[in-house]
Amino acid sequence: NMVNKQTRTIAVLVPDINNPFFSEFIQGIEEIAYQHDFIPLVYSAGTQNQKVNYYLKELVRRKVDGLILAVSGLDEVILRQLASQQMPYILLDQSEKQHQSDEIMVQDLIGGQLATDYLIQQGHRRIGIVLPANSAWNIEQRLLGYRKTLAAHQITVQEDWIINTELSKKGGYQATDQVIASGVTAVFAVNDELAIGLYRGFAERQLSIPENLSIVGYDNVDWCEYVRPKLTTVRQPIFELGQEAARLLLDRIADPKKAIQQRILAVDLIKRDSVQTVS
């Protein structure tokens, strides 16, 4: 059909393809795309706006049928352009303000609360959080969950409990000395990669987890069961997130006029061996 020239391609932009969260997310997308005879093109776009914007421009020019954007810090101007060009897109985890496109989110506030609450239940009082300084909206929600939970237990967050680092294994590793210096007995690492980086930092200093530090991660990537001790974490339904993102996008491509849709998926706490009970 000459009017509706579909390329049957969708583009997927993630910040870091090296993070198993995004590999599993992409597999979910792929499954649905394949069933519907669409081909996903995947980009590990980093966190720099420039590269993201470049890809977006090119992808529009090359006529993909739609976009799944799992990158943060998206330029509002570009998003408006996408909308005005009638380019369907789905945001994962991004802003609450937007609400101009289909969006898929997770209960991040609850996730932050679950992690922190569990540490309190296990007897911890000095609890840190490891996260990037200027985080994406979903991670800010996890921080809010942490703060709310501590406040609800009359625990005042000390400034040095908020430990800022890059969102990666390396970031977690590099935060080790700061975590030790802060004097916390437990941390909430806002993703599993950070936790795994801390594992290495602690091992290199002959310190043990959970005896010297209890850790709760976030995501439940498959590695959680392959590290020692197995990582306690907040599970996101990662594969399902990918499937849902693809479904929303394909629905939108099929019916551009339909009402904006928002999906929120649930999280839960997976208890393993990285948290010690203290009295």
Ligand code: RIB
């Ligand atoms: O691990 C990567 C993080 O970025 C995940 O927690 C996910 O929610 C994404 O936003």
